Amino acid sequence: IFLILFLVFGSWVLWERNRDALAAIDFYSGKVELSHDTTYNLSFEELPERTYRHIALTTEYLGIIEAFISAPTVIPTEGIPVVIIMGGLEVDADIFRLIPDPGENIYVIFKYPYTPEYWYEGAPIVEIPVIRKSVLSVPSQALTLHQWVSKQPWTEKERVTFAGFSFGAMFLPAVYHLADSRDEVLNPGVIAYAGADLSDLLYTNMEKIDSPWRSLGAWLGETAIYGIEPARHLPYMNNEFLLINGTRDHQISTYSWEKLHRLIPQPKTVVILDEGHMHPRKPELTKKLVKISRKWLLERGLIN
Numbered sequence: 001i002f003l004i005l006f007l008v009f010g011s012w013v014l015w016e017r018n019r020d021a022l023a024a025i026d027f028y029s030g031k032v033e034l035s036h037d038t039t040y041n042l043s044f045e046e047l048p049e050r051t052y053r054h055i056a057l058t059t060e061y062l063g064i065i066e067a068f069i070s071a072p073t074v075i076p077t078e079g080i081p082v083v084i085i086m087g088g089l090e091v092d093a094d095i096f097r098l099i100p101d102p103g104e105n106i107y108v109i110f111k112y113p114y115t116p117e118y119w120y121e122g123a124p125i126v127e128i129p130v131i132r133k134s135v136l137s138v139p140s141q142a143l144t145l146h147q148w149v150s151k152q153p154w155t156e157k158e159r160v161t162f163a164g165f166s167f168g169a170m171f172l173p174a175v176y177h178l179a180d181s182r183d184e185v186l187n188p189g190v191i192a193y194a195g196a197d198l199s200d201l202l203y204t205n206m207e208k209i210d211s212p213w214r215s216l217g218a219w220l221g222e223t224a225i226y227g228i229e230p231a232r233h234l235p236y237m238n239n240e241f242l243l244i245n246g247t248r249d250h251q252i253s254t255y256s257w258e259k260l261h262r263l264i265p266q267p268k269t270v271v272i273l274d275e276g277h278m279h280p281r282k283p284e285l286t287k288k289l290v291k292i293s294r295k296w297l298l299e300r301g302l303i304n
Helices: 002-018 021-025 093-098 116-121 124-150 168-181 198-205 213-224 254-263 283-299
Strands: 032-040 050-059 064-072 080-086 106-111 155-165 189-192 241-246 268-273
Touching (some): 064 124, 080 168, 124 155, 124 168, 189 283, 198 213, 241 254, 268 283
Parallel strands (some): 080 106, 080 155, 189 241
């Protein structure tokens, strides 16, 4: 029995580690329909009046894709630029508060298909495969959302942009590589507070687990979601990117973000801040990142 289990486990590891990265993340969405669209009120005293929506797209094969939308109250008939934000795991509409000067632009926050509350409510043996499936589906879900947004009458179709921050930025290399393989043209993007080498990233953040279990856990975690390993996609990103990282970041090692910067081809703009990792409890740092990103996107004519 032990030998059989060992062979099964070994076969799985070899398969995950050697199969094509795109094959692990390239999922067909099938028919896509807007199944939920709710307008709600958000009172941000420091911001101009805007319209806020929560939408859900029902897909044939990719599950439900949710997003929050912030838009001006009046949109011209030709549409306006859209920025699709991929942020933290539990990101919600409150992040709109951290965009102090939204301008005549629409912001769409991608909501991940898995949230931590599912883990606490379920059993690990059930939730681990669900987490793996959810993580690997994110690049295809993000591109499906991009396609849907690009078809909307309120969108200026030539100016739809991805901006990834922290957890969300880790997916953007896979998103851009997958789009390129599908002959989908994306605009230059923002990758803030990301890194490469998932094993190193997991090890750095598994502080409560003692070695050698910490190293083993990080390696197994990387194997399970090896399809989104940034290092496997970075060399194939045919675009221009803004890269932002912090020298005092304790969640993404210097080795990790330097590897990401090294593997991304030119053209790229690199900004290194004397800051720690971004967090909801650090709104001033988030606003600084938004300001840097906004200036870079403005210089390239991607937003108003």
